[in-house]
Ligand code: ADP
């Protein structure tokens with residue numbers, strides 16, 4: 013377990029004084045230390061919450077942070093703390109802080125860091141690390157690992173601080189890197205020895221930096237705006253796609269004004285749902301497969317043309333084969349100048365922060381804007397109405413056992429009645445059906461698996477959403493998805509968070525119906541224990557567990573949970589044959605080319 017370092021330099025007679033500062037006795041000067049400098053630097057920059065998991069060398073840090081007034085949320089696994097930090101960053105535009113121990117704790121947090129970078133969520137993973145001299149000579153220290161080198165390719169930036177007097181700069185650099193330009197995950201390596209280093213308190217205070225304008229506005233060029241407005245003006249079948257960058261930007265009123273003033277139909281990507289209410293008449297979400305191939309000019313607002321948008325080409329966009337361009341012209345509003353042309357040609361890139369870009373476009377379109385041609389709007393409305401009516405029919409059914417649709421019909425009503433509640437969502441079918449069935453009414457209320465389609469974000473996101481917003485959280489979870497972070501129901505109970513977890517239990521990954529082709533005793537790889545009672549899990553920690561087999565039972569339990577704000581887990585039993593392999597992305601599953 014390594015030797016315990018003295019907290020202050022040998023020979024200095026010091027004591028802790030209120031406010032967390034360390035003071036020397038009368039004959040020596042006031043001193044502070046690495047612990048307190050990190051805490052003070054975070055506080056100075058408006059950070060009020062830390063998500064983490066204690067252990068060597070950060071146990072005392074968590075205590076001191078709490079004593080100094082930071083909210084310290086302790087998790088059961090670092091990946092969940094990391095996911096919490098990342099989504100807190102998305103919700104608040106302040107970097108979410110995740111704190112982990114060395115090597116294994118650091119590695120556990122790394123998936124969340126990489127996921128944050130991939131999704132453009134600002135977070136800082138602060139990890140304690142072992143003794144540099146021993147690590148670098150590979151002499152086998154306790155939890156030895158060259159963490160900085162490992163974090164670098166997965167983070168937007170990575171820094172290490174070796175001296176107490178550099179803590180202010182280290183934290184400032186980490187904050188700027190996380191939130192400026194395209195946001196992302198930042199790694200900050202703090203070796204164990206740093207925490208115990210002492211320095212003169214006054215000099216320490218002066219060494220801290222309050223970051224001025226951490227995410228400066230980036231104003232788009234006037235030509236770029238003009239080019240985009242002209243392209244949009246000439247369009248016969250324009251379409252706007254809103255992505256989670258638009259949700260992150262918190263330019264909600266201007267985005268709504270742009271859409272309503274231009275009259276252009278829009279599609280929200282998953283986490284942009286609710287930026288305008290999903291019930292908005294210009295939403296083309298229910299006619300997605302019609303508008304993508306038909307549109308002639310598409311304006312992307314904080315959305316990348318990655319796999320989620322079929323790379324802007326292929327059959328989804330009206331191309332002949334999976335690689336063909338569909339003929340659309342693209343306008344792309346993004347803070348990253350390198351994003352344009354990543355998949356197809358962008359005819360009008362508008363580079364800048366979404367707030368500045370959208371207000372420049374609003375000014376550019378002026379007051380004499382003509383709505384898009386009526387035929388385009390009518391054609392969309394026709395498809396939309398047909399699909400909405402079809403869905404309403406499906407939702408009205410009451411099959412036994414309950415399926416995704418009949419269960420989600422309930423969730424849809426509960427979310428409608430509680431538009432401030434935050435919806436966390438993961439799974440395959442549980443994800444895809446929820447996204448298409450449950451309308452969102454306000455911005456940044458839907459948090460999900462994002463760009464990677466990653467499982468395991470559920471409870472971390474739910475904890476952070478509740479902590480950051482104080483609003484009720486509803487987590488709709490596939491039973492497989494839930495398993496990745498399920499132990500955090502203890503965290504939810506411990507902090508008494510208003511989280512209602514609904515596990516859509518269909519006995520397995522995707523479905524519960526696979527059989528072992530050999531007839532052997534092992535079940536198929538996708539199958540779980542049948543009839544599992546996830547509700548019992550939360551009862552172990554004093555939460556409310558409910559076993560729901562009908563929509564009526566589910567409705568009652570969800571209403572009570574949201575109303576009471578008590579930590580609740582509802583085991584919602586879903587037909588194990590409902591849904592499809594991989595949900596909507598079955599086609600991405602490689603299948604054997606070998607003839608049977
Ligand atoms: P979605 O998955 O919803 O389609 P993506 O994560 O693919 O969204 O895209 C988000 C985009 O938004 C990224 O390219 C990112 O650079 C951009 N972005 C993030 N924040 C801002 C901002 N404040 N201003 C402009 N662009 C932003």
Ligand code: TZD
Pocket residue numbers: 438439440441442443464465466467468489490491492493494516518520521522523591594595
């Ligand atoms: N591991 C990680 C970290 N992310 C993943 N996306 C997967 C594995 C693969 N995977 C999916 O893409 S969805 C899913 C897995 C394991 C779970 C689907 O089962 P579920 O949902 O029970 O959560 P449904 O509703 O039953 O389909």
